[in-house]
Amino acid sequence: MTENQAWKMNGFLALLLLLVLIAVSIFFFVQGMFFYGSVAIFIMIILSSGMLIVQPNQAKVITFFGRYMGSIRESGIWLTIPFSNNKKVSLRVRNFNSARLKVNDVEGNPIEIAAVIVFKVVDSARALFDVDNYEQFVEIQSETALRHVATKYPYDNFEETGYSLRGNTEEIASELGSELQTRLEGAGVEVIEARLTHLAYATEIASAMLQRQQASAILAARKKIVEGAVGMAQMAIEKLQKEGIVELDDERKVTMINNLMVAIVSEKPAQPVINAGSLY
Template structure:
């Protein structure tokens, strides 16, 4: 099914014609021309059945004896094909908030995830005739697409390589939007945006994964501290030798580097030992 324009004329002209026919019909009955009056009354009723009011951001798919003959998108009062029926379709932008789903990521970890989908109908014929209920279709396909995308990524990456649900939310949202558009095109629906609204580890593994994240952060911080300590030790020895303050042999260099590394890397504050010399 492809949307097409339905035949229509200004509804006020149609109402004017209907009132004229009503007057002529009454006049025919007054003159006792019963047959003519019945014919005119029938024509008036048939013509009046084609008057429709279309609201802004609304479409009406017109069906004439089982055949789709077009849609009316322009708002206002219109006279369409008499004896036809129509299906009203909203063209407004709408949101769909999915339920919080429990799925497994690509590593098999159970996670909780939810999304919001911004969509609108762009083809009234597809929305009416190609699916039973396009709103229910959007709901089911959105959750199906979300499950499919979520199983293709890990929740988080600890080696800073590859995409993850937490670290690459924009890329995941773009893929989800494309996935939804492919699925909902059959229903005449345009997906304007899709975003994750909830993302978390499932309750049964949340504490363990939190400890893993904390350990990863501690290791990364330790690595930075060690790199800084090595640089500071090297700079201190070079400065001492350059200024000629003290002559350091290899053994004393090792001892100084050891003391500086311990003072910087240790979790606790360093306790200095002052050498005051011998009392005797």
């Protein structure tokens, strides 16, 4: 089923025609020609049954005895096929907030996830005839797509390789929108935006995963500190030797590096120790 243009006529011209038919029927009745007057009234009733009003950002789907005749998208008053049925379909942009779903990520961790879907109808015929209820169809398919995407990635990527739900929100939102658009293509719906609105570990593992995140953050920080300390110690020794300030043998280099590493890496401020030399 594909949307097409229905036959229509300017509604104001149709109203003028109806007024002319009323005047003609009155004239015939006054002249005693009841048959012609009745015919004029009958034609007026037939034409008036095809009058309809279309609001902005709305479509009227026209069916005639069970057959799809087309859709009218232009706002205003129109005359279309007499004795036809018309159903309205909103073309406005709408959004749908999914419920908080509890799913397992790719590593099997239970998480809570939710998303907002922004969409609009682009094909009124498909939205009305190809699915039973396109609004309910959007809701169900949105939750299905969200579950599918959530199970493909980990909540957080501790190895810093690949995508994660928390660390790559833009990429996840793009993939969710693409998958949802594929699912809703047959319903005549265009997905404008799909974005995560809630993402968290499930209650039963939230505390344990928080400890894991804290431990990973501490290890990452320690790694950076050690790398910086090694570089600083190397620069200090090279500068001392280059400028000839002091001559250091291997033993003193080791001692100096040890002192610098302790001072930089230690969590507490280093306490200075003054070497006053020997009494003898």
